[in-house]
Amino acid sequence: MSTEKKLYAYVRQEIVPLGQAHLHVSDLAIQRGYGVFDYFRISEGRPLFLEEYLARFYESARLMHLPLPLSDEALKAAIYKLVGLNALAVSGMKMILTGGYSDSGYDIVAPNLLLLQQPVTMPVQALQERGLKLITHEYVREFPEVKTINYAMGIRLLQKIREQGADDVLYHHKGIVSELPRCNFFLVRQDGTVVTPAHGMLQGVTRKHVLELATKRYPAVEATVTLDDIRQASEAFLTSTTKRILPVVQVDDMVIGAGKPGAVTRQLLEDLVRFEESHHQNQVPGE
Amino acid sequence: MSTEKKLYAYVRQEIVPLGQAHLHVSDLAIQRGYGVFDYFRISEGRPLFLEEYLARFYESARLMHLPLPLSDEALKAAIYKLVGLNALAVSGMKMILTGGYSDSGYDIVAPNLLLLQQPVTMPVQALQERGLKLITHEYVREFPEVKTINYAMGIRLLQKIREQGADDVLYHHKGIVSELPRCNFFLVRQDGTVVTPAHGMLQGVTRKHVLELATKRYPAVEATVTLDDIRQASEAFLTSTTKRILPVVQVDDMVIGAGKPGAVTRQLLEDLVRFEESHHQNQVPGE
Numbered sequence: 001m002s003t004e005k006k007l008y009a010y011v012r013q014e015i016v017p018l019g020q021a022h023l024h025v026s027d028l029a030i031q032r033g034y035g036v037f038d039y040f041r042i043s044e045g046r047p048l049f050l051e052e053y054l055a056r057f058y059e060s061a062r063l064m065h066l067p068l069p070l071s072d073e074a075l076k077a078a079i080y081k082l083v084g085l086n087a088l089a090v091s092g093m094k095m096i097l098t099g100g101y102s103d104s105g106y107d108i109v110a111p112n113l114l115l116l117q118q119p120v121t122m123p124v125q126a127l128q129e130r131g132l133k134l135i136t137h138e139y140v141r142e143f144p145e146v147k148t149i150n151y152a153m154g155i156r157l158l159q160k161i162r163e164q165g166a167d168d169v170l171y172h173h174k175g176i177v178s179e180l181p182r183c184n185f186f187l188v189r190q191d192g193t194v195v196t197p198a199h200g201m202l203q204g205v206t207r208k209h210v211l212e213l214a215t216k217r218y219p220a221v222e223a224t225v226t227l228d229d230i231r232q233a234s235e236a237f238l239t240s241t242t243k244r245i246l247p248v249v250q251v252d253d254m255v256i257g258a259g260k261p262g263a264v265t266r267q268l269l270e271d272l273v274r275f276e277e278s279h280h281q282n283q284v285p286g287e
Numbered sequence: 288m289s290t291e292k293k294l295y296a297y298v299r300q301e302i303v304p305l306g307q308a309h310l311h312v313s314d315l316a317i318q319r320g321y322g323v324f325d326y327f328r329i330s331e332g333r334p335l336f337l338e339e340y341l342a343r344f345y346e347s348a349r350l351m352h353l354p355l356p357l358s359d360e361a362l363k364a365a366i367y368k369l370v371g372l373n374a375l376a377v378s379g380m381k382m383i384l385t386g387g388y389s390d391s392g393y394d395i396v397a398p399n400l401l402l403l404q405q406p407v408t409m410p411v412q413a414l415q416e417r418g419l420k421l422i423t424h425e426y427v428r429e430f431p432e433v434k435t436i437n438y439a440m441g442i443r444l445l446q447k448i449r450e451q452g453a454d455d456v457l458y459h460h461k462g463i464v465s466e467l468p469r470c471n472f473f474l475v476r477q478d479g480t481v482v483t484p485a486h487g488m489l490q491g492v493t494r495k496h497v498l499e500l501a502t503k504r505y506p507a508v509e510a511t512v513t514l515d516d517i518r519q520a521s522e523a524f525l526t527s528t529t530k531r532i533l534p535v536v537q538v539d540d541m542v543i544g545a546g547k548p549g550a551v552t553r554q555l556l557e558d559l560v561r562f563e564e565s566h567h568q569n570q571v572p573g574e
Contacts, residue, residue, distance in 0.1 A: 009312065022309035023317060025296065025401055030310060030383065032438040033320030064439070065446055094392075096317065099442065105381075106469075108442060114312055142429070142440055150437050151319040152351070153429055155386065155395060159352055182393075 008085045010078050010115035013069065015085065018116070027112060028099025034108070035098035035149040036060035039241055040205075041120060042091045045083055046283050048276060050076070052205045057095055060146045066097050066111045075113075082115055092120040092242060096149065123243050128269070131249030131261045132167040132238070135160065136227065139171045140178060144200045154181025168238075170251060173200065177225040180238055185248075186210065187225060187256075188218075188235035188264045195229070198222035206239040206272070213271040218264065230254055235262030244276075245269040295372045297365050297402035300356065302372065305403070314399060315386025321395070322385035322436040323347035326528055327492075328407060329378045332370055333570050335563060337363070339492045340528075344382055347433045353384050353398045362400075369402055379407040379529060383436065410530050415556070418536030418548045419454040419525070422447065423514065426458045427465060431487045441468025455525075457538060460487065464512040467525055472535075473497065474512060474543075475505075475522035475551045482516070485509035493526040493559070500558040505551065517541055522549030531563075532556040 009021040028034040038057035041048045054072065061068055070078065079093065094116045100109040139153050157169050170185060171178050179185055179201035186196045186207075194214040196207060214220035230236060234257040236248040245268055247261030296308040315321040325344035328335045341359065348355055357365065366380065381403045387396040426440050444456050457472060458465050466472055466488035473483045473494075481501040483494060501507035517523060521544040523535040532555055534548030 011312065019311075021312040023312060024306075025298065025308040025310060025383075025403060027317070028442070029317045029320065030314070030322070030385070030401075031381075031436065032442060033316065033322070033436040034439055034442050035317070035320070064443055096312075098317070106438070106442065107445065114317075116312060139429075142426075143443075148439055149318065149320040150439055151393070152321055152435055152437055155315070155319060155321050155393065156351055156430075158394065 005086075005088070007088075007117060008082060009117070010082050010113070012112050012114075015082065021114070021116070023098070023112060023114075024101055026101045026103070026105065028102050028105075028108065029096070029149060031102065031105045032099065033150055033152075034064070035096055036064050036066060036147055037094055037096040037149055038147055039092055039094045041241060042083055042088070042093055042117070043280055044089060045087075046280060047079065047083070047093065048280060049205055050079075052208075056147065056203065056205065057097075060148070061097050061111075063143065063146045064148065065108060066099065068097065069111060069113050078115060082117055086117050088117065088119055090120055090122075091117050093117045120242055123246055127246060128261065131247035133165065133250040134168050134170045134180070134248055134252075135164050135166045136170045136172055136252050138173060140173045140200050141171075141202075144178065144202065147202060151181055157181075172227060175227045176200070177227060177230065183238040183240040183243060185225070186237050186239065187230060187233040188262065189229070190232060190234050192218055192234075192264070194218050194220040194264065194268075195223050195225055197225045199224075204239055204241075206241055206244065209275060210239050210245065210268055210272060213275060214268060217267065217271070227251075230256065233257065235265050237265045237268070244272055292373075292375070294404065295369060296404070297369050297400070299399050299401075302369065308401070308403070310385070310399060310401075311388055313388045313390070313392065315389050315392075315395065316383070316436060318389065318392045319386065320437055320439075321351070322383055323351050323353060323434055324381055324383040324436055325434055326379055326381045328528060329370055329375070329380055329404070330567055331376060332374075333567055334366065334370070334380065335567065336492055336496075337366070339495075343434065343490065343492065344384075347435070348384050348398075350430065350433045351435065352395060353386065355384065356398060356400050365402060369404055373404050375404065375406055377407055377409075378404050380404045407529055410533055414533060415548065418534035420452065420537040421455050421457045421467070421535055421539075422451050422453045423457045423459055423539050425460060427460045427487050428458070428489075431465065431489065434489060438468055444468075459514060462514045463487070464514060464517065470525040470527040470530060472512070473524050473526065474517060474520040475549065476516070477519060477521050479505055479551070481505050481507040481551065481555075482510050482512055484512045486511075491526060491528075493528055493531065496562060497526050497532065497555055497559060500562060501555060504554065504558070514538075517543065520544065522552050524552045524555070531559055
């Protein structure tokens with residue numbers, strides 16, 4: 001898939017070439033960082049788990065007092081129209097809802113909706129084999145249950161992550177682990193139990209699927225996860241819509257298990273890929 | 288001053304009509320709420336305390352790893368060019384620096400600089416006489432020392448502020464007061480000492496001026512301020528670039544002093560207006 005392909009975007013009730021997708025500077029995202037978003041994958045014209053992503057998007061919008069400018073039906077129609085026009089084999093769709101063009105530069109007005117579809121690159125196999133190294137940082141997102149556009153902390157930490165030769169950062173509060181900037185976190189205890197933090201993190205769609213899949217094979221729980229739990233863990237991994245599952249082999253100076261991706265992580269990735277494929281095959285195109 | 292006047296804006300090294308001031312949706316402010324800004328007033332073509340606001344803007348940019356696309360000299364030239372074109376009697380200039388047009392939608396690239404000048408309305412006299420009612424909320428900004436564009440908390444609280452019949456919100460952490468979303472906070476103790484929070488707040492330019500002016504008349508300190516100190520205070524007020532000084536007469540259920548604007552608050556506003564006028568008169572236009 002060439003990224004040179006001419007793509008279209010949906011901006012404020014219009015479909016325009018992506019190159020011409022602009023917002024006026026009075027938009028509250030630009031003025032005040034005020035907006036929510038969500039992101040789902042599309043495979044051969046079929047959005048994966050669309051209902052789940054839309055439900056979360058609507059919940060984020062509601063919690064931030066941002067009324068959607070479109071009905072559920074009209075939003076889906078816009079999504080499918082864009083997907084048809086762009087005709088990408090494998091892609092991701094970002095839905096952004098901002099506070100709108102605000103005269104006062106502070107008050108929410110009529111929210112602006114954007115739909116941006118782009119080719120997506122799934123993690124390379126080499127990363128699956130190597131596993132990731134994380135640093136930690138004490139931080140809880142302001143509205144952990146909301147997918148806001150605020151990634152100031154994660155982006156500001158990119159320099160530190162690079163300096164430490166790490167791949168990403170894991171947030172914790174007084175040693176209680178929550179999530180990464182764009183991923184959920186899991187570990188496998190010595191006794192084989194799969195655990196993911198219960199509080200302070202985004203309700204990841206992939207997190208939910210992986211937890212369900214894990215339950216079929218292992219003891220699996222949502223629970224408090226501490227940095228010390230990581231030190232004791234036999235495996236760790238992250239989940240996200242674009243990354244699916246990626247092994248974590250080191251957190252700060254703590255080498256996890258054997259310092260290599262583990263068998264449970266590999267098994268769950270296999271299960272997740274199969275689950276996605278079966279969902280995809282059972283789905284009626286355009287449904 | 289009519290707001291119908293045709294205004295110009297500076298957007299990514301170009302001066303364009305304000306109505307055509309757009310950013311592409313790939314900008315990191317829209318994608319990730321990533322940006323810093325600052326804001327100063329302009330009176331009869333002369334920016335007020337420009338050096339102080341620029342210094343803070345540069346420091347915000349540095350702390351968020353956003354290199355300025357212009358030298359100090361070139362930025363000032365752009366500011367004065369815009370001020371000349373717009374020819375507003377009394378106005379405010381917002382400088383916004385975003386993470387730029389990011390292909391990855393996450394990594395900082397070449398930052399985008401915006402200069403947006405708009406007429407400004409100073410608070411009406413009625414507000415000075417009535418004083419403000421605040422609610423409180425437990426919150427510390429993620430980077431208190433940085434003027435980021437992230438006002439998600441303040442804006443999300445607007446609904447609650449309205450519901451409670453209040454004018455604004457005062458942030459505190461475990462009872463230790465820091466600031467309002469867009470203003471600094473001061474109180475006057477029963478013994479006549481003027482106090483403003485020492486930590487966890489933005490280094491307001493007006494805060495600094497008011498503190499200096501207060502020192503000439505009263506005992507004045509930066510110190511820890513608690514909600515209980517507010518309960519005991521004889522006066523309270525807020526400071527900001529556009530609001531100068533506004534009396535606060537109630538915080539949650541705590542009526543401050545006599546429940547009316549106090550003499551120290553009024554005196555400091557008088558001193559501040561005089562200080563601004565003398566600064567303005569001593570300034571060479573275009574300096």
